[in-house]
Amino acid sequence: MLSCNEDVALEIEALEATYGEELTTDESGVSMLLRPLVDAPNDAYVQCELRLGVAGTAYPQQSPSIQLQDAKGLGTCRFAALEARLREEAASMLGEMVLGQLFESAKDWLTEHNWPAGEQQRSFCFCVYDTCACSCVCILVPTSAHESLSCRGDGRHASKQSACLKHPSTPIQHRNTYT
Secondary structure, three states: OOOOOHHHHHHHHHHHHHHHHHEEEOOOEEEEEEOOOOOOHHHOOOEEEEEEEOOOOOOOOOOOEEEEEEEEOOHHHHHHHHHHHHHHHHHHOOOOOOHHHHHHHHHHHHHHOOOOOOOOOOOOEEEEOOOOOOOEEEEEEOOOOOOOOOEOOOOOEOOOEEEEEEOOOOOOOOOOOEO
């Protein structure tokens, strides 16, 4: 059984009540096999186990450890993107109980990125960056399936194929790159 402070124990108890047998608890944290929300089981092309470790950490003042395991259908790029999203979300919510939020966020992400492995989903990123030297809306187009889409925030872009659309009247409220 997991030994942790009272608040974390209450959070885990709430997760057990919410997810029932889907949630696994052990001495280091909690985990759950996650699948996209689809109408039929045959429509789920991706899945992974999300393991959130809280033992030996100062959670919630410190992010829980995040591990994705037993991933199916994600491939390297989507696996890394999901992991990065979860780490970013956990870091943005330091001091808060985030375990349930991370499970739900991962399920939503899997639902949004549910397509068969090998099929290329063409992505475009729209990024409004107030720190971008050109004060632009960046449209980023990947040149390959392995290229990540990101605006570096300095007027240059990680994608070799990008276009900057100047639109000074657009209010700039940027937190992330949106796909």
